[in-house]
Amino acid sequence: MNMLKVPLQIFRYKPGQTPGYDTFTVEIPATAHVIDAIDAVWTSHDHSLAFRRACHHSSCGSCAIRINGLEKLPCVTRVTDVWDGRSQVRLDPLRNFPIVSDLVVDMADFFRRMSAADMAMICEAEAFLPFTVDTFAVADLEPKLVELPENFSRFTRFEKCIECGICMSACPTMAADEKFLGPAGLAAIHQARKKTLDPVKVEHLLGLADGEHGVWRCHSAFECTEACPQAVDPAGKIMALRRELIARRFLKMLGK
Amino acid sequence: MSTLNYRKLSRSGRWLDVRRRRLGMWAYVLNRITGLGLVVYLYLHLGVLSLLLRGPAAWDSFVAVARSPYVLALDVILLAGILIHGLNGLRIALTGFGIGVGAQKALFVVIMVISAVALWVAALKIFRV
Amino acid sequence: MPDLLELNDGLFVAITEADLVFKDRFLQGCAACHVPAREISVEHALAVEPFLNPKILAAIQVPDGVFEPFRFCLAFLATAQENGATIRTYSEVTDLLCAGKNVTGVRIRDQHTGKQEALKVDLVVNAAGPWAGEIAAKAGVGVPEIPTAGVMVALDCRLNNLVLNRLNKPSDGDIIVPQRATSVIGTTSWAVENPDLITIPPEHVDRMITQGQQLIPAVKKVPMRAKMAVARPLIARSGIAARELSRTFECFDHERDGTNGFVTITGGKTTTARAMAEKVSDMVCRKLDISAECRTRDTPLCSYRLFFQQRGSRNQSFVGAPGDRSSGRECFR
Secondary structure, three states: OOEEEEEEEEEEOOOOOOOEEEEEEEEEEOOOEHHHHHHHHHHHOOOOOOOOOOOOOOOOOOOOEEEOOEEEOHHHOEHHHHOOOOOOEEEEOOOOOOEEEOOEEOOHHHHHHHHHHOOOOEEEOOOEEOEOOOHHHHOOOOOEEOOOOOOOOOOEEEOOOOOOOHHHHHOHHHHHOOOOOHHHHHHHHHHHHHHOOOHHHHHHHHHHHHOOOOHHHOOOOOHHHHHOOOOOOHHHHHHHHHHHHHHHHHHHHOOO | OOOEOOOOOOHHHHHHOOOOOOHHHHHHHHHHHHHHHHHHHHHHHHHHHHHHHHOHHHHHHHHHHHOOHHHHHHHHHHHHHHHHHHHHHHHHHHHHOOOOHHHHHHHHHHHHHHHHHHHHHHHHHHHOO | OHHHEEOOOEEEEEOOHHHHHHHHHHHHHHHHOOOOOEEEOHHHHHHHOOOOOOOOOEEEEEOOOEEOHHHHHHHHHHHHHHOOOOOOOOEEEEEEEEEOOEEEEEEEEEOOOOEEEEEEOOOEEEOOHHHHHHHHHHOOOOOOEEEEEEEEEEEOOEOOOOEEEEOOOOOOOOEEEEEOOEEEEEOOOEEOOOOOOOOOOHHHHHHHHHHHHHHOHHHHHOOEEEEEEEEEEEEOOOOOOHHHOOOOEEEEEHHHHOOOOEEEEEEOOHHHHHHHHHHHHHHHHHHOOOOOOOOHHHOOOOOOHHHHHOOOOOOOOOOOOOOOOOOHHHHOO
16 A cells, blocks of 8 residues: 655644644555545544544535635545645635634534525435536446336435535635625525425525525625535525526516 | 634635635626725726816816826726726626526636737727827 | 435345345345335336446345435434533543442543543443443443444445345445435445554455446446545454444443443444434433433434534524424424
C-alpha cells in the first residue's frame, strides 16, 4: 500500500483561547480521503481535536469543512486531489456559522431554518436508473427505465440535500444577514412546497419564501450551486420560487 | 456551550472575501462596487450640473477642466462602471426571473467581453476628442 | 419513521447453481420468521432492476428498506433529549469512578473546553458499541465483545432501487444497498484490536468490487465515491469465526461479576435497536427498583433536527409550517 506523509494545518479554537492553527503530519494511504487524515490526527496525535463525521459517504452531511479555503465534504475528497505534494493542506470550519470548537460549528440555527421549511427527507425516486449527483459517473452507462413491482406505485429515495451547510458557508448574503433563510432553507422550502398538496401549508411556505429574509435577499452570486456537493442547485430553486411568487402576484392583480 | 464568531471583517464587509469563489461571486462583487461607484458619481454629477445655475463663466471653466486627459480617463472608468453594472444588471434580472440560470457563468463572460469591447471603442473615441 | 426509510423491498438473487440449491431453505426460513417472501420471474426482476446481472437463475422479493444512517440515530437522541436526557457530545469517557468494586460514575474530558469532569450517577449503562469491552475493562470486568470491522464501498451513482442480496449464506460482498444517489457494496468481516484506527485492506475493497459485479455487472464502470470501515460489536462465541457470528445482542448485569452500578448492552444490529433498548431498560428499572413498563415500541420519534436545535446557544425562532414535525410536543407521550 502506497503511503503518504501529509502535512495538515488545522484551525484550532477552544472557548476562552485565541484561535490559531496547529500543524500535524500524518501518514495515510495514498487512496485515503481527507477525513481519514483528520481521523489519523485525532487517533495518533491530538485527542482534543473536535470535528464532526459519521457516514463517510456524503450521506449525513456532518463533516463539511473548508479545505484550502474551499467548502468540501472531506469524506469524499481524496487527499491527492487537494494536496500538491509539498504545501500544507489547510482545514478551516465553515464560514457564516458560530464556531463551537476547532472544526465544529453550531448547527442549531441552521436546523431551525430546515425545520421551518419542514422538508421531509424522503421523496419520489426517478423513473430510471442510474441516478446520480455527478453526471460524469454515468458517462458510460445508458439510462434505463425501471418497471415497478405490482405492490408499488412508486419507488422512494432520500432527498439529495444532506443538510451539510456548505451552501450557507459559500453564500455572501448569509455573511451579511443573520436571519436569511439561506440557500439550504429556501431550497428546502421549494422541495417541501413541491411535495405538498395542502393549500394551507403551501401558503405558509410561500409566505416564508416571500418574507423579509426569503428569496428576495438573494443577490445572485450563485456560489451555493457551485459549492453544493450534492448538485441540489439551491440557486435554481430560489429562482423557481421567485417565478412562482411573481406568477401568483400577477394572477392576484388580475383578480384570480 | 459557548461559541465564538471570529471574523476579521465586520458583518457588512464579509462579501469582500472572494478567496476561492467563482465567477458568480465576482459578478456580485463587481456589481456592488460599480453600484456604489455610480451612486457616488450621481452625487458628483448633480453637484457639477448645479454649476449651470452659476452662469456661463462657471460652466465654461468646468468644461475646460473636464477636457483634461485625467478627467477623460475618469470618464472611461465611469463608462466601465455603467457597462458592467448595466449589462450585469440585465443578467441578474434574467436569472432572477429564472431565465438562463444554468448559463449564468457564460452570460457573465459574454457581458464582460461586450463591456471590454465597447469600452475599448469608447475609449478610443473619447481620447480622440 | 417513514421519512427516514427508503422502503423499496429487496431481492435475493441466485447467481450460481449452489445459490439455487439454497432457495428452498431460504423460503422456509422466511416462512418460519413470518417474512413474506415470494419468488418472482427472472424477467420481472430484470425489468424492475435493469442493472441486475442478466444471468441470474432465480429471484425472491422480500420486504426491505434502507435507512438514513445518521439522521436515524439522531432521531433517537432527539427524542431522548425532548424527554429530559442531557447529551454530552465531544466528551470522551476517560475513566469510570469506582467505590471499591462498584461503579459510581464516569470521568469525562469535554473536548469543547478541554476540561475534565467527574459525573456521579446511580447507574452506568455501557452501550459503547465496539468500545464496550474497553469501557468494561475500566471497571475491571470482562465483556465478550469483539470489535469486528467490515468494509463498505460507495459508488458514484445509484444502480438499484431494491436492496440486492446474494441468495446464499452470508459472505463477503453479498449485498448492494441503494441509498440516495449511491449504491453501497458490502461487506467483509475481521476482528480488530483498536476500533479507533482501522486500516482498510485494499484486497477487501477489491473483493467488494469483484463480488458486486456478480450482482450488478455495471459496478465495473462506476467510479468509487468512498470506502469506509467501522467496527461492529459482535458477541464472541468460542469456536466460531468472525464471519459466522450472529448478530444477537446481550445484556450483562455486572453485579454478577461483583461490580454493582454497571450494566453492559452490546451486540445487535440497528434493526434490533429498540428491542435492545427495551431489554436494558427493563434491567435498569429492576436494579433501580422502578416499576414501569418500557414504552419504546409505542413511542414515535421526534424529528432528528431537534437534536441540533436544542443544543445551540442562540435562540432564533423561525415560524414552523403548520403541522410540522419539528414540534417537540408530538413525541411526548
